[in-house]
Amino acid sequence: MIDKLEYILALAREKHFGRAAEACGVTQPTLSAGVRQLEQQMGVLLVNRGSRFQGFTPEGERVLDWARRIVGDARAMRDEINTLRSGLSGVLRIAAIPTALAMVAALTTPYRERHPNVQFTIYSRTSLEILELLENLEIDAGITYLGNEPLGRVNSIPLYSERYRLLTSADAPLGGRETVTWAEVAQVPLCLLTPDMQNRRIINRLLKATGVEPRPTLESDSMILLFSHVRTGRWASVMPAKLAETLGLTDTLRAIPITHPEAVQEIGLVVPAREPMTPVAGALVDEARRIAKSLDAS
Amino acid sequence: MIDKLEYILALAREKHFGRAAEACGVTQPTLSAGVRQLEQQMGVLLVNRGSRFQGFTPEGERVLDWARRIVGDARAMRDEINTLRSGLSGVLRIAAIPTALAMVAALTTPYRERHPNVQFTIYSRTSLEILELLENLEIDAGITYLGNEPLGRVNSIPLYSERYRLLTSADAPLGGRETVTWAEVAQVPLCLLTPDMQNRRIINRLLKATGVEPRPTLESDSMILLFSHVRTGRWASVMPAKLAETLGLTDTLRAIPITHPEAVQEIGLVVPAREPMTPVAGALVDEARRIAKSLDAS
DNA sequence: TCGTTCGATAGACATTCTCTATCGACAGAT
DNA sequence: ATCTGTCGATAGAGAATGTCTATCGAACGA
Secondary structure (H helix, E strand, O other), X not given: OHHHHHHHHHHHHHXXXXXXXXXXXXXXXXXXHHHHHHHHHHOOOOEEEOOOEEEEOHHHHHHHHHHHHHHHHHHHHHHHHHHHHHOOOEEEEEEEOHHHHHHHHHHHHHHHHHOOOEEEEEEEOOHHXXXXXXXXXXXXXXXXXOOOOOOOOEEEEEEEEXXXXXXXXXXXXXXXXXXXXXXXXXXXXXXXXXXXXXXHHHHHHHHHOOOOOOOOOEEEOOHHHHHHHHHOOOXXXXXXXXXXXXXXXXXXXXXXXXXXXXXXXXXXXXXXXXXXXXXXXXXXHHHHHHHHHHHHHO | OHHHHHHHHHHHHHOOHHHHHHHHOOOHHHHHXXXXXXXXXXXXXXXXXOOOEEEXXXXXXXXXXXXXXXXXXXXXXXXXXXXXXXXXXXXXXXXXXXXXXXXXXXXXXXXXHHOOOEEEEEEEOOHHHHHHHHHOOOOOEEEEEOOOOOOOOEEEXXXXXXXXXXXXXXXXXXXXXXXEEHHHHOOOOEEEEOOOOHHHHHHHHHHHOOOOOOOOOEEEOOHHHHHHHHHOOOOEEEEEHHHHHHHOOOOOEEEEEEEOOOOEEEEEEEEEOOOOOOHHHHHHHHHHHHHHHHHHHO
């Protein structure tokens, strides 16, 4: 039964019988039969089929919702028993928004001290993708914006507040200032994240509030790329303070606080709202609670 | 997988492989094999075995806890899909404490108006038994005391407040009074519920608070039996006001408010803390919310 | 019109499940 | 100490289910 539920979860992810089957490690007819069996047990069609996969019926969507929960609980049970048996081990899968990637190490390093047998897999994803991965049980935790856009069925633990800096070389027009305003920033040609990133949407909102349509000279989905451009001294960008510090400031490269308004975004750890949590996720939450204060103070 | 989890749930209930197997509709070797298979998948012993069933290991207890949730969710999923398919139908299993039995009709009657295809099964149980039945997925809802003793993983909806009356014939010593005190009640020979009932424990506490050791002349686990004795005019009892009214008062049979202190116990509907609820349980909660006010006003 | 992709179907083989029958260990009675 | 009944484990046969390979037919795009 539970394996059939895994089939439809895979089908929801892949939207394709063949690929879903491959993801489950079975052949396509096996997956087809599994889905059909579920449909017979429920007495309703769950999947709209033409000659292609055409999405789920309303009943299918409900079953999907339950399947996520049941499969997630079944895995959590396994994990918990394994932990009871042989201590915390296994793989901890985390996804983080690009602007938070630099601080993940602050979480993983003390975690690893305490639990050396846990492997990490860390993805860089947009905030929306992170929530989808959490939904689909493909990650154990996310690090993303809290409270901006709706989060779904998750628990969140605040980690720190993102505050914005204009990253620019000292000899650029605004380079000598102690603070700048968003209105001033709006006049500078900027390197920014692509608009599918929530960070970019937030910055857009702040710039638009000054009455100026943001028109960046360069867009990328990689913070490293943005930073390397700024470092040449000929470009500027807007970045969270913490990230700018991590990447390294020099005499000629300055991170100038942007005030008026002083924009603050809460960043936090997000885990599935499951009671109790899987042990690996639970330990991560403990770690997050521990370091939250020190991070925010810095 | 899920059926194996049902096996250990049955085993926890029955504490006996043979009976558990029968409850699951399989033979004893089948159930034994199922439990063994679970143990192999988990890599730990779940059940302590001698030549008898000797309870669960700590890991077994944890698996049991997860099993309750997973099996409950799987059933809730089935129920929800069945409801989507053919409207609200099936069986609604409720257990209520004896003193609340008389008001169950206030809940089931409007429920049946709205959902005529639902069958009811209603048990009379102690408050502790009700919580155990809820835990073991043997009932869909309970009606019991709220907030007195710990409830567990459930949601509760207040229904009404239980207030106590001395039920006695008009020509008995206290029969002419408008109100009586608990100290006075303590002097009267009473018919009371057996001490495994929370109602009795509450009354005991109230009587003891006056400094008198309660010594009932008659005990029973049936309110009907208590009431029929009082009705002869030669016995007295302490009953919730609502119950006394339902059973019927006459000129010679009076229900006298007991004050000093005026004891009030919240009674409410209790359902498993599952999100979303099964449709039959959800509809019952709706009904409870609807009638709660009118009940309490009367 | 042809070729390709996708999911369903058929049929063979493997695995798993479940049953009946029986065993061995233990508890309590004699 | 021995007998007896109960309980759960085990063995082995047969049934049911699951999974695979091979192939089909519909739909879509070139």
